[in-house]
Amino acid sequence: MALWVENPLAARLLADPGMAVALKPFMKGPTSVKDLALAQGLSLQQAHYRVGLFLRAGLLVPAGILRRRGRPVRLYRAVDTDFRIPRERVPERVLRALEGARSWQEEWARALEAHDPGYGAVLRVFLNEEGLLEFGGEAEPDLLAEDFPPLVNLWSAGLYLSREEAKTFQRELLALYHRYAALSPARQAEGQARYLVHLGLAPAPK
Known part of the structure; x- marks a missing residue:
C-alpha cells in the first residue's frame, strides 16, 4: 500500500x-x-x-x-x-517545474554544454529525411560516430500512426527502457556513468 x-x-x-x-x-x-x-x-x-x-x-x-x-x-x-x-x-x-521536467532539462543541458560549449547557440527548424518537422541545433552532428557521446535530443512535430501502431510503439519504448533499467543497480555498484533519459509519446491535440 x-x-x-x-x-x-x-x-x-x-x-x-x-x-x-x-x-x-x-x-x-x-x-x-x-x-x-x-x-x-x-x-x-x-x-x-x-x-x-x-x-x-x-x-x-x-x-x-x-x-x-x-x-x-x-x-x-x-x-x-x-x-x-x-x-x-x-x-x-x-x-509546474515537475510537470515541465525542468529539473531534468536543466541537468541535460548542462551535460550537453560540457561536451559542446557552443551547443544551442542557434535553433534549427527543418524537415528531416522522413518529411517530419524537427527542432535542433544549427549543425546536426553524427550521433552514431564512435567519438560522439551517447546523447540524443529529438523532438518531432509528430509521427502519423494508427492507434495500433502507436500502442506497439509505446510498448516497444517501455520494454526497451525497462530492459536497460534492470541493469542499473549492478551498473551503479560498478561505478558506471549515469545517463538522463526522457521518453514521451502522446496524441497531438487537434
Missing part, C-alpha cells in the same frame, strides 16, 4: 526531483549520511541538510546505529517506497 502524504514539507520534497533523488538510497535500506554523500556526489554538509529536511518531513526514521571504532554511525531508512501526494499539497511552482 502506498503512503498518502499530507505533510506540506514532505509533499514539496517528494515533488522536487533534485531533492527526492536523495531519498532513494534510504528507500533501499538503512543508510548513513556519508553513504548518501558518496552515492550522489554530495558534500557531507549537503547530505546532512537533506537528511535533516527528510527527518522534519517525516520521510525518514532512525534505523539503528552502526558500531565501529571511533564515533558510531547513525543509520536512517525511508518510511515507505511508494508515496501518493494530493496535488493541492504541492506548491504550484514546484508542480
Whole structure:
C-alpha cells in the first residue's frame, strides 16, 4: 500500500526531483549520511541538510546505529517506497517545474554544454529525411560516430500512426527502457556513468 502524504514539507520534497533523488538510497535500506554523500556526489554538509529536511518531513526514521571504532554511525531508512501526494499539497511552482521536467532539462543541458560549449547557440527548424518537422541545433552532428557521446535530443512535430501502431510503439519504448533499467543497480555498484533519459509519446491535440 502506498503512503498518502499530507505533510506540506514532505509533499514539496517528494515533488522536487533534485531533492527526492536523495531519498532513494534510504528507500533501499538503512543508510548513513556519508553513504548518501558518496552515492550522489554530495558534500557531507549537503547530505546532512537533506537528511535533516527528510527527518522534519517525516520521510525518514532512525534505523539503528552502526558500531565501529571511533564515533558510531547513525543509520536512517525511508518510511515507505511508494508515496501518493494530493496535488493541492504541492506548491504550484514546484508542480509546474515537475510537470515541465525542468529539473531534468536543466541537468541535460548542462551535460550537453560540457561536451559542446557552443551547443544551442542557434535553433534549427527543418524537415528531416522522413518529411517530419524537427527542432535542433544549427549543425546536426553524427550521433552514431564512435567519438560522439551517447546523447540524443529529438523532438518531432509528430509521427502519423494508427492507434495500433502507436500502442506497439509505446510498448516497444517501455520494454526497451525497462530492459536497460534492470541493469542499473549492478551498473551503479560498478561505478558506471549515469545517463538522463526522457521518453514521451502522446496524441497531438487537434
